[in-house]
Amino acid sequence: MSETFRVLVSDNISPEGKAILEQAKGIEADVRAKVPADELKAIIQNYHGLIVRSATKITSEVIALAKDLRVVGRAGTGVDNIDVPAASKRGIVVMNTPGGNTLSAAEHTLSMILALARHLPQATASIKAGKWEKDRFLGTEVSDRTLGIIGLGNIGAVVARHAEALGMKVIGYDPYLSPEAAARKKVELVSLDELFARSDFITLHTPLTASTKNLLNASSFAKMKKGVRIINCARGGIIDESALYEAIVMGKVAGAALDVFEKEPPGRNPLLELDQVICTPHLGASTTQAQVKVSVAIAEQVVDYLLYGTARHAVNLPSVSPETLAILHPYLLLAEKIGKFQAQITPGRIQEVHITYSGSVVDVDTAMVGMSLLKGLLDPILEEKVNYVNAPILAKERGIKVVESKSHESEDYTTLLIVQAQSERARNTVAGTLFGKNEPRLVRINEFVTEAIPEGNILFVHNEDKPGVIGNMGSTLASHGINIGQMHLSRDRIGGTAISLVHVDGRVSQEVLQALLKLPHILSVMEIEL
Secondary structure, eight states: OOOOEEEEEOSOOOHHHHHHHHHSTTEEEEEOSSOOHHHHHHHGGGOSEEEEOSSSOBOHHHHHHOTTOOEEEESSSOOTTBOHHHHHHTTOEEEOOTTTTHHHHHHHHHHHHHHHHHTHHHHHHHHHTTOOOTTTTOOOOOTTOEEEEEOOSHHHHHHHHHHHHTTOEEEEEOTTSOHHHHHHTTOEEOOHHHHHHHOSEEEEOOOOOTTTTTOBOHHHHHHSOTTEEEEEOSOTTSBOHHHHHHHHHTTSEEEEEESOOSSSSOOSOGGGGOTTEEEOSSOTTOSHHHHHHHHHHHHHHHHHHHHHOOOOSBSSSOSOOHHHHHHHHHHHHHHHHHHHHHHHHSOSOEEEEEEEEEEGGGGSOHHHHHHHHHHHHHTTTOSSOOOTTTHHHHHHHTTOEEEEEEESOOSSSSEEEEEEEEESSOEEEEEEEEETTTEEEEEEETTEEEEEOOOSEEEEEEEESOTTHHHHHHHHHHHTTOOEEEEEEEESSTTSEEEEEEEESSOOOHHHHHHHHTSTTEEEEEEEEO
């Protein structure tokens, strides 16, 4: 007798998606809407599959209770509401539906640009209040105005194409896109400061990462032309909301259109009190067509995985059979961690990646390992979610040359993965291995030998090899209430240069980073998220 898999749908999906689940043999679907958090914890142990949108929060606590859960499907692109690392540790595949809402998100951005330019929400509210204020709502044309797009992934590229059709002059900033790739998108690639200086409208299309957190801040607004208009339909937190408020009040920014906020719902946010601000409740993907596409796609993906073991658009696993995956998984995890580490320590647009496989890793599917490395390299810097299928395509689109070499011999380790990343500004080499059968370690960072565990929040510190450095760092972190989980040290020679990889319990603020940088003998400090 074949096994029956139970799938819980805890958020609304389209009838078309529900029909696929209900008609699949071997699948028992339990379709609900808006399952409360406490109820989800009480019932999740009964299911093999789970389909959500953005409302349901799949926390580590939920995952710990999900003893039979094999797959979580997100009907949409973002997986911010899912604890992916916790799912990965439990062997739970997390899938999304990339591309299903690209057009909807891009069209919403264009709608916000036009509504902001012509004061449409304010004028509507005025008329409904019984007024007729033609002079008050004098707008501006978008034709011949310059649109600056920060982030030229799938959505940013579609926005650029539509904006050009409206007669706008389109410029863009994407440090990971080559000028040739930007030219194919018909976008003039410029520096971030030049984009600030030239743009009449600025729209954001990047993921929220440590490097994009508060990307638009007081310093950014000071560099912009007076009367600029800001649009954010990407992620809350990319804009420093207090700085935006001040820039609008001071007249530097003429208006803002926000579909996302740092806190959602935003509650009593001062920005909502400003007439110059228009907003929507995270509606970028909320069209009938997009919801049908993502609902059908995620239903098919979850069914295929549970019945046949086929993983499509997995954000934490490649598309391979469960048997093959069990062998590959430690190598994939190591490669992805090295890629993420390289993406965060290598400044500027990465132009070339050289991957050297040595030892036992040569005997597995190195193509999958390479895809995993590219996924790790690109995921922190792109708005669209990177998976094992599209990572090579995205790398090629961005002009990243990938060179691979293999050797069955590895002098110091049974298996070794060496990755050299070359950007326009730096070259970094990171090597990793597996301790035991499945414990990833970073064993070399440029000329420094180490045995660092690549996970969690890490402070990557360069310093002069002098007495007191470690003590000063520990005291400074302690004074800010930051606990050190572990620390890995290395130096090139006595009295020379050293590095420290300091694992801390949670994110570190810019204030703390600046305090560390001011300590004696500290050369550089950066936060790495793995």
